[in-house]
Amino acid sequence: MVNKIEHIGIAVKNIEDANILFEKMLGVPSYKMEAVESEGVLTSFFQTGNNKIELLVATNPESPIAKFLEKKGEGIHHIAFDVDDIESEISRLKKEGFVLINEVPKKGADNKLVVFLHPKNTNGVLVELCQEIK
Numbered sequence: 001m002v003n004k005i006e007h008i009g010i011a012v013k014n015i016e017d018a019n020i021l022f023e024k025m026l027g028v029p030s031y032k033m034e035a036v037e038s039e040g041v042l043t044s045f046f047q048t049g050n051n052k053i054e055l056l057v058a059t060n061p062e063s064p065i066a067k068f069l070e071k072k073g074e075g076i077h078h079i080a081f082d083v084d085d086i087e088s089e090i091s092r093l094k095k096e097g098f099v100l101i102n103e104v105p106k107k108g109a110d111n112k113l114v115v116f117l118h119p120k121n122t123n124g125v126l127v128e129l130c131q132e133i134k
């Protein structure tokens, strides 16, 4: 079951500047900054009500965020959904014909297991599924 939107990922060039901007915009400070080496990203999370924003800056030139910024500039990078059982969602979505970028869940930020669906058959939207690590 795909539940609520877990976070919206936004690619930024400078995380310090973006933190200041989003704190002004949302009226709350970032509650957590966390590097995810495997993705070559440093993340910064904001929460307003039930909504989360994940700011992402590249920590190396091979990072997907570096490539995205080069190609498209700053902006919305992905939409993440909360799921109860990531393994069953993987098999369900594969049966539905979606292309998974990683078929084995990997450790994401904010204590989650994550997989990504390729934007080529999601109407151009990079979709992430997140399961809370209990």
Ligand SMILES: CC[C@H](C(=O)O)C(=O)SCCNC(=O)CCNC(=O)[C@H](O)C(C)(C)COP(=O)(O)OP(=O)(O)OC[C@H]1O[C@@H](n2cnc3c(N)ncnc32)[C@H](O)[C@@H]1OP(=O)(O)O
Pocket: 009, 036, 039, 041, 043, 054, 056, 064, 065, 067, 068, 071, 077, 078, 080, 101, 107, 108, 109, 110, 112, 114, 116, 118, 119, 120, 124, 125, 126, 128
């Ligand atoms: C996991 C930590 C954290 C968390 O929440 O816990 C994160 O969210 S980390 C986020 C960063 N990690 C990822 O994005 C992993 C999944 N992404 C990838 O594997 C790649 O970025 C991929 C496969 C989506 C694209 O990589 P590729 O090397 O193929 O780049 P191209 O520029 O050649 O793109 C191919 C094609 O896809 C379009 N594209 C790329 N990125 C996006 C995007 N974010 N949203 C929509 N579309 C995207 C790109 O425009 C190309 O389309 P084309 O029509 O061929 O121009």
Ligand SMILES: [Co+2]
Pocket: 007, 009, 054, 078, 080, 128
């Ligand atoms: Co994310």
